[in-house]
Amino acid sequence: MPEIIINLHMHTRYSDGAGSHADIAAAAMKAGLDAVIVTDHNVLVNGPAGYYNEGNRHVLLMIGEEIHGQSRNPQKNHLLVFGAERELATYANDPQLLLDAVSKAGGLSFIAHPVDPAAPSVHEGDISWVDWSVQGFTGLELWNGFSEFKPRIRSKLHAIYYAYFPARIARGPLPEALHRWDELLIAGKKVVAVGGSDAHSHKMHLGPLRRTVFPYAFHFSGVNTHLYVPRSLGTNAESDTSMILDALRQGHCFIGYDLPASTRGFQFIARGLEGIAQMGDEQDSKGGVTFQIRLPRRTECVLLKDGKPVRTWHSHDLCTYITTVPGVYRVEVYIHYLGRRRGWIFSNPIYIR
Numbered sequence: 001m002p003e004i005i006i007n008l009h010m011h012t013r014y015s016d017g018a019g020s021h022a023d024i025a026a027a028a029m030k031a032g033l034d035a036v037i038v039t040d041h042n043v044l045v046n047g048p049a050g051y052y053n054e055g056n057r058h059v060l061l062m063i064g065e066e067i068h069g070q071s072r073n074p075q076k077n078h079l080l081v082f083g084a085e086r087e088l089a090t091y092a093n094d095p096q097l098l099l100d101a102v103s104k105a106g107g108l109s110f111i112a113h114p115v116d117p118a119a120p121s122v123h124e125g126d127i128s129w130v131d132w133s134v135q136g137f138t139g140l141e142l143w144n145g146f147s148e149f150k151p152r153i154r155s156k157l158h159a160i161y162y163a164y165f166p167a168r169i170a171r172g173p174l175p176e177a178l179h180r181w182d183e184l185l186i187a188g189k190k191v192v193a194v195g196g197s198d199a200h201s202h203k204m205h206l207g208p209l210r211r212t213v214f215p216y217a218f219h220f221s222g223v224n225t226h227l228y229v230p231r232s233l234g235t236n237a238e239s240d241t242s243m244i245l246d247a248l249r250q251g252h253c254f255i256g257y258d259l260p261a262s263t264r265g266f267q268f269i270a271r272g273l274e275g276i277a278q279m280g281d282e283q284d285s286k287g288g289v290t291f292q293i294r295l296p297r298r299t300e301c302v303l304l305k306d307g308k309p310v311r312t313w314h315s316h317d318l319c320t321y322i323t324t325v326p327g328v329y330r331v332e333v334y335i336h337y338l339g340r341r342r343g344w345i346f347s348n349p350i351y352i353r
C-alpha cells in the first residue's frame with residue numbers, strides 16, 4: 001500500500017497564525033509533504049482547498065477546523081474537525097453536542113492537545129481537554145508540538161533558547177497523553193492517534209530580537225502523520241481528500257518525527273487466520289498471531305500490549321513476535337538525536353480479539 005505523509009493541525013491569518021494558505025502550501029511542498037489540513041480556530045475557510053503546484057512538486061491542501069467554546073474560561077476542550085464540510089462552531093459550547101453534530105455531518109473529530117500544561121513565564125494557560133465523559137470522537141492528537149514545548153519554558157530565556165534551537169524540543173508525546181490514550185484503548189474504545197504541529201509561524205519580539213518562531217517549514221519536517229492508503233494520490237482533490245479521511249478514520253496511520261531521520265517505510269502488521277491486519281484493524285487470536293515490525297533503520301523498538309511493554313528490541317530493523325493473547329498492541333520506536341533518546345515513531349494499535 002502507498003504511504004503518504006501529512007501534517008494536520010495549523011493556523012493561518014484567518015485565526016491566530018501569521019501566514020496564508022499559499023505560504024503553507026509552499027512550505028509543505030518544500031518539506032516534501034503530500035497533504036496538509038489547515039485548521040483555523042472556529043472558522044471553516046474552505047475556498048483555498050485543492051492541489052497547489054510549483055515546478056514538479058504538488059501538495060493537497062485540505063480544510064478542517066479547530067473548534068472550542070470561546071465563552072468558556074479558561075478556553076479548554078479544543079476539537080479538530082475534518083471532513084464535516086459545514087460550519088459547526090455554533091455547537092462549540094457543548095463538546096458532546098459538537099461531537100454528535102460532527103458525526104451527523106459525516107466528519108472526523110480528534111481531541112486536540114489532550115494534555116496541554118500551562119507555561120506561566122510566557123503567560124500561556126492550561127488548555128487541556130477536560131470533558132472526558134464525551135463519546136463518539138474518532139481519535140486524539142497524541143503528539144502536539146506546542147503541548148510538549150510549554151512545560152519546557154520555565155523562563156523567558158528558555159523560550160529564546162528553544163526559538164533558536166527548535167530541534168532540541170521534541171522528545172515524544174507527553175506521558176500523561178499516552179496514559180490517557182492507553183486508558184481509553186483498554187476500556188475497549190477504538191481511538192486513532194495522530195500527531196499535529198499546531199503551526200502558527202508567529203513572530204517573536206523581545207528587545208532587539210525578532211524571529212519567526214517555528215516557521216511552517218520547520219514543523220513540516222518534524223512531527224507528521226504517515227498514512228497507508230489504497231492508491232497513490234492523483235490530481236483529483238475531491239477523491240484524494242476522501243481517501244485520506246478514510247485512512248484517518250480507520251487508523252491506518254502512525255506518527256513519525258521526521259527531523260532526526262525520515263520515518264518513511266515503517267510498518268506494523270499482524271498475520272493471522274484472517275490474513276494481514278494493519279494498524280487500526282482487528283485480528284482474531286485463534287491459531288496465533290505473528291506481529292511484524294519493520295523500521296526504516298536499526299534502533300530501539302518497543303511492542304506494548306494494553307499500554308505495557310511486552311518486548312523490546314535494542315538494535316533491530318525487523319522485529320517479529322508471536323502471541324495467542326487478545327489485547328490492544330501498539331509500537332513505540334526511539335532514536336538517539338542531539339544528545340538524547342527521543343521518540344521517533346508511535347504506531348496506531350492492532351486490536352487482537
Ligand SMILES: [Zn+2]
Binds near residue numbers: 066078112113
Ligand atoms: Zn488548540
Ligand SMILES: [Zn+2]
Binds near residue numbers: 009011066
Ligand atoms: Zn491549534
